[in-house]
Amino acid sequence: xxxxxxxxxxxxxxxxxxxxxxxxxxxxxxxxxxxxxxxxxxxxxxxxxxxxxxxxxxxxxxxxxxxxxxxxxxxxxxxxxxxxxxxxxxxxxxxxxxxxxxxxxxxxxxxxxxxxxxxxxxxxxxxxxxxxxxxxxxxxxxxxxxxxxxxxxxxxxxxxxxxxxxxxxxxxxxxxxxxxxxxxxxxxxxxxxxxxxxxxxxxxx
Amino acid sequence: xxxxxxxxxxxxxxxxxxxxxxxxxxxxxxxxxxxxxxxxxxxxxxxxxxxxxxxxxxxxxxxxxxxxxxxxxxxxxxxxxxxxxxxxxxxxxxxxxxxxxxxxxxxxxxxxxxxxxxxxxxxxxxxxxxxxxxxxxxxxxxxxxxxxxxxxxxxxxxxxxxxxxxxxxxxxxxxxxxxxxxxxxxxxxxxxxxxxxxxxxxxxx
DNA sequence: GCCTGTGAAGGATTTCACAGCC
DNA sequence: GGCTGTGAAATCCTTCACAGGC
Numbered sequence: 001x002x003x004x005x006x007x008x009x010x011x012x013x014x015x016x017x018x019x020x021x022x023x024x025x026x027x028x029x030x031x032x033x034x035x036x037x038x039x040x041x042x043x044x045x046x047x048x049x050x051x052x053x054x055x056x057x058x059x060x061x062x063x064x065x066x067x068x069x070x071x072x073x074x075x076x077x078x079x080x081x082x083x084x085x086x087x088x089x090x091x092x093x094x095x096x097x098x099x100x101x102x103x104x105x106x107x108x109x110x111x112x113x114x115x116x117x118x119x120x121x122x123x124x125x126x127x128x129x130x131x132x133x134x135x136x137x138x139x140x141x142x143x144x145x146x147x148x149x150x151x152x153x154x155x156x157x158x159x160x161x162x163x164x165x166x167x168x169x170x171x172x173x174x175x176x177x178x179x180x181x182x183x184x185x186x187x188x189x190x191x192x193x194x195x196x197x198x199x200x201x202x203x204x205x
Numbered sequence: 206x207x208x209x210x211x212x213x214x215x216x217x218x219x220x221x222x223x224x225x226x227x228x229x230x231x232x233x234x235x236x237x238x239x240x241x242x243x244x245x246x247x248x249x250x251x252x253x254x255x256x257x258x259x260x261x262x263x264x265x266x267x268x269x270x271x272x273x274x275x276x277x278x279x280x281x282x283x284x285x286x287x288x289x290x291x292x293x294x295x296x297x298x299x300x301x302x303x304x305x306x307x308x309x310x311x312x313x314x315x316x317x318x319x320x321x322x323x324x325x326x327x328x329x330x331x332x333x334x335x336x337x338x339x340x341x342x343x344x345x346x347x348x349x350x351x352x353x354x355x356x357x358x359x360x361x362x363x364x365x366x367x368x369x370x371x372x373x374x375x376x377x378x379x380x381x382x383x384x385x386x387x388x389x390x391x392x393x394x395x396x397x398x399x400x401x402x403x404x405x406x407x408x409x410x
Numbered sequence: 411g412c413c414t415g416t417g418a419a420g421g422a423t424t425t426c427a428c429a430g431c432c
Numbered sequence: 433g434g435c436t437g438t439g440a441a442a443t444c445c446t447t448c449a450c451a452g453g454c
Contacts, residue, residue, distance in 0.1 A: 005407075008445070014403035015384060022383070032413060040384050045447055048414060060414040061454035078410030079403050096301035097398075102382065106399050146409055147402060171405040173398060177307065178227070179220060179245050187408045189401040193302075193378060194311050196394040197352060198219035198284050200376040202210075203392045204351055205283030213423070237435060250425055253436060265436045266432035 005053045012050055013077055015040060020070040032063035082107040086140070086169070088160050089151035090115045090130055093175055097151055098126040111145060116156075133160075140167030147171045154178040161188075210258045217255055218282055220245060225275040237268035287312040291345070291374070293365050294356035295320045295335055298380055302356055303331040316350060321361075338365075345372030352376045359383040366393075 019039050023031055033044035033051075051057050051064065054072050058064045074080040085108050087098055098113060113125060116133040123130050131139065148164035150157055150172060157176035164172060165186055172188045174180060177195075182188045224244050228236055238249035238256075256262050256269065259277050263269045279285040290313050292303055303318060318330060321338040328335050336344065353369035355362055355377060362381035369377060370391055377393045379385060382400075387393045 006444075010407050011404045013407075014400045017403070018382065018400070019384070034413080041386055043447070044413090045449095046445090049416085049446080052415065056415080058414050059454065060452070061412050063413065076407070077403055078406035081410075083402075083406060092301070092304065092306075096297070099297065100398075101297075102399055103402075106403070108399070108402055147405065170409045171402075173401055173405070177223065179224070181246055187405045189405055191396060191398050191401060193305075193396050194307055194313070195219045195223070196378055196396060197288075197308075197313055197376075198222070198282055198311070199216045200352065200378070200392045200394055201283035201288060202215050202218075202281070204376045205286075211422075239435080248425070249435090250427095251423090254424080254438085257437065261437080263436050264432065265430070266434050268435065 003053070009050050009053055010077075012042070013073060014079070016047070016050070017070060017073045017077065017079065020066055020073065023066050024070055029066050030063045031066055033058075035063075079107060082109055083147055084109060084111045084145040085147045085149060086110070086112045086114065086136075086145040086164070087149045087151060088114045088133065088136065088164070089153075089156075089175075090117075090120050090125060091151065091153075094151035095125060097149060097175070098128070108147065110149075112139065112143065114139075136160075136163050137167045140164070140169065144168050147173060149173045149175065150180070151175045208258070214255050214258055215282075217247070218278060219284070221252070221255070222275060222278045222282065222284065225271055225278065228271050229275055234271050235268045236271055238263075240268075284312060287314055288352055289314060289316045289350040290352045290354060291315070291317045291319065291341075291350040291369070292354045292356060293319045293338065293341065293369070294358075294361075294380075295322075295325050295330060296356065296358075299356035300330060302354060302380070303333070313352070315354075317344065317348065319344075341365075342368050342372045345369070345374065349373055352378060354378045354380065355385070356380045 019036060033047040037044040037047050054076055057069050057072055087094060087110050090098065090113060098110060110128060113128045113130045114133040114136050115121060115130050120130050121132045148169040150160050152160050154176050157178050158180045161172055161180040161182060165182060170186050172182065174188055174190045177192060224241060238252040242249045242252050259281055262274050262277055292299060292315050295303065295318060303315060315333060318333045318335045319338040319341050320326060320335050325335050326337045353374040355365050357365050359381050362383050363385045366377055366385040366387060370387060375391050377387065379393055379395045382397060
């Protein structure tokens, strides 16, 4: 029964977790697939099928117990712990990422920042001293991190990804406007507002 | 033959367009589905099927003519023109978005910025004067925009979305950490690095 | 009665494999 | 010979509809 969870489902689970978190904060203790579906514009059947991957997590006739379900979800996604993150690139974008206060509350701790520009190396951003990018792999070997954030220009992104990977990083969040390749076993996600907009203009043109 | 293009395909087309743009910049004039697939880690068959939605855009035995294909792609996606964008919210995040210089080169022009904080209303960010958010709908009625960017706290996001929609906006880029609902006919995309990370931790835990 | 869990059906997407054109 | 276009097959994902537990 512990069958493989498909990637589409994995991508929806954090959305459910966030909604359940909001419900829990409101003091709601039980929710039906119907109600959750209305909050998120997802069909109830899909929610039930998705949640079924977590086990028998609902109660027939009642619905889902919010705190329990949330805990299960967080544990399966691995978001019930803290993760060490390294940020590479402190241009405008990297700076904004470093100072973004949405990561820490969710357990993502930026423990190191790298850049190749001598003008910023040695400065402190969000309490972290910027290190010379040339030392990235060495540093990673003695200070493993879980996730790498790439916020360098497109021309440097593939190299940075390669070096993160060879330093043992298996999850990469890519902000660069290109598609770096990663070997099997390494997960990469892209944050690209331009691509998002470009896929919307098709519908409004 | 002008069959409906599925949404999954629409989401991949901008990625192809970006890669073709890079190839064009390098002076490459012809590319095969195989080569393009290797650049992007996509199977050649998928690329051929996807591009087939644009028409008969390849030449058997040769491949795809980069400049022509790029032009077709841009025209079908609607990224060959400029789009008027309104940004709502100029906290840290909104500020970074306003100052991000990746939008303009792709034809996305932020023509107005709104916020409800009197402290920032009237100030100028990236050359645009911040207006009082209360006037959003009125302003939109006389100055239609194509896309709205929502960079307000989660608690205000649904209301902002509703007001953008009632002001005629049919495409929304949501940076708020919640899932606003939109009526049929309105397209919404989410930019959420936290959700992206939360879907990766599953694989590395 | 309400609502989950679930097989079956239906639909969508991806991959295969090769015919046909350059 | 190389590579697109493309039916057919395979796979994956979503929706339906209802049995069964609360």
